[in-house]
Amino acid sequence: MTSTADHAAPDGRNASAGGDDIHHVSPSDIAVGVVIGRTSEFFDFFVFAIASVIVFPQRLFPFADPYTATIYSFCIFALAFLARPVGTAIFLAIDRLHGRVAKLTIALFVLGTSTVAMGLVPSYDTAGWLAIASLCILRIGQGIALGGSWDGLASLLALTAPKDKRGFYAMVPQLGAPIGLIVATLLFAFLVGSLPAVDFLDWGWRYPFFVAFAINVVALFARLRIVATEEYEALFQQRELQPSRLRETIRVNIRTLILGIFVPLSAFALFHMTSVFPLSWVFLYTDEEVTGFLMIEALGAGFGLLAVVASGYLADRIGRRRVLTISAWGVAGFAILAPLLLSGDAAGETIYMVVGFIILGLGFGQSSGAVASLFETQSRYTASAVVSDLSWLFGAGFAPLTALLLTHWFGLPAAGLYLLSGAICTLIALWFFGRMMSHLEG
Template identity: 35%
Template sequence: MTSTSADRVPNPDGSNIAGPDTDLDAVDGVPRSRIVVASMVGTSIEFFDFYIYATAAVLVFPRLFFPAGNDTTALLASFATFGLAFVARPIGSVLFGHFGDRIGRKATLVGSLLTMGVATFLIGLLPTYDSVGIIAPMLLALMRFTQGVGLGGEWSGAALLATETAKEGKRAWAAMWPQLGAPIGFLMANGIFLILTLSLDYDSKTSGADHAFLTWGWRVPFLLSAIMVIIGLYVRLKLEETPVFKRAVANGQRVKTPVAEVFKTSWRPLILGTFVMLATYTLFYVMTTWVVSYGTGKVVDHSGVAVTIAYTDFLGLQLISVLFFAAFVPVSGWLADRFGRRITLIVITTAIILFGLSFKWFAAPESATESRMLLFMCVGLALMGLTFGPMSAVLPELFPTNVRYTGSGISYNTASILGAAVAPFIATWLVNSYGVAWVGVYLAVAAALTLFALVVMKETRGRDLDTVS
């Protein structure tokens, strides 16, 4: 919980450095509205960068960055480069977590944003396989890895910025703002791709390799990220350090090697946090990345005649469904503050298990229609909003101040390897080998592991964020 004015730590000159402002709408002179924007705009940009890659991994990269041959093999290879970022994310959480716990949240957030932004911009300049051969996918993999390092440090910093400046009793509500960056980034990324494909009249099934979209159009979202990064940097450079971190510094509570300290003193929260996040990651990347390749290649109409949903039509359905994701993130923040993190997430995770077991009804080729696919994605992403929203409060609350950036980042990003990196690959293999129902079973198993972690976890709503290991 936040400290009272009596808890302020004095500077040698007698001034207070870390207590909350007398103005309830400001923290150390920084308006709360600016903190909200800074936490949300950064994650919006980071997720925009991440999702344009996810979209291109289905739509563009299999055709341009890998040798011609079997389409499924090229798609799986593209998903493999997509998964590289998730391998890199724990590295980013350790790297940026070290500086976030040693130097501060603000400077580290700036560094993570720059790392992600530069890598994304450079992807827009890469040569293709036809130009440089095997070097093309190697460069793509390198940039994707760098993207992952940047995002590995971004999320935990934004979450701490929100939670460590929150009003008492409102941490989950404050923490849900950076979570809104995910659907906002998704809407921007896929909205730009939709505009490009429509304006350039691109059809993923019939357009040739010399089409304008494949020669230059796909590069536009990656290059536009530079403008967004500049905006994000401007907002973040106007922030102050969080009061909680200032108090830790004033009390001499920083540790020399946060990563060693977190494994020594907080290994149980590391494990719990990883599995608490597992279902969230699996659900999201099944419902946003895998579902694009499935929906544009496997769905049939009500008459039983095999058809595919055109990419532009499917993207329109996906953009509608992401609105449900955005709408339920604030709902989850309110629920987590009102009823507690643990019971809220137990109920939501149980619903995810039931949703996973319903995949055959929603999406089996013999019964699926566009309207049913839309309902399928809306339900899935509404559940995503509910499970994702409280995470930026729950994971930081599991860890003490002096290792919070490192610990929450490692848990969050290790879950990304277990839940997200392999999800599109496993789902593609399952649907081709055993049918779409088994993709749902895969999701249900991941959610069952999360449910067990939540049952074991203690409630964190009332935890004092000023505690140290």
């Protein structure tokens, strides 16, 4: 089997080729900017996700029982995923008209402003439905900004990486997810564990949102320091990584776009089944301390971080598609055993989190790179952004809400079947993925 990590750019050019004037721009330099940017985005994401379980149901929906309040909160959680494709369309237009620097500056300013403003939202007891409406608007703003934060560095990294290390460099952008989760969970664990419950719900929960704003500012300058240079602009132009028109990109790449949505589906679904959903299960249906489970979640994310790194080495040795297939089968097996583990004691929950994050890391580490490799370079910048948006929407946006509803109606095994359906979709997509790659290589 030929590794997609070893597949040349579809236009036949060597991905590591470049002009003499840009040889000093190394993949390692690009990797630093990618990791910083992704970590800030995922930290924002997980701060809101954790608050959706342990803060917003009590502050914004005190008129509902805990389960119903969490359902309402997860509905707001999903708004960002619905808004994200809209943000991509808006900011791709800004990119074409005013350039990548203007696009990133505006997008990250909106993201940081929306995030810090969430920490200022009053409670329902203070502002009534205005508080709920404010959070909904800010969550939509967050989603639009996330759609605009696509900087193309991940695609550039894939094209400039050495041929024998493309799997390794493909996993680098994915490191931001477990790092962001670890920082967010540890910060909330510290606040929940060190403050009285009344103080935490009154003002303590706001600090992670303020920290998110500070991280966004640092990430903005770190990314602009890279993207705004003449060397990187030359690289973007040479690799044809420029924003193409959205309608034309979709028309030309419709089959590949649809395939790209389903290749990472199981990994993205498992992402929320190991982060957001189990926290809601523990919070609603057990008497465990939230602090303890947040520490377990951080531990699991640590193993996930190691698994993401391992996915890069494995992809360069056995092929990216094989790594994704192994992960998808792992998700299928995990979906069957997960309900038994999560409904057990603390040991079962720990095994659930560690095993789940290891399987997640293997698939998540290579999912984006595998999809991007299917697009021609002139379409890759826009097409990769579209696939990312739709993959997160269909694979993860409604996962916590759906899993909690199914669990409430039919029990934990139903949530496992939901995850299993995602694994089946990914396995089917990978089969078509293999046929497409064989056609390209033939």
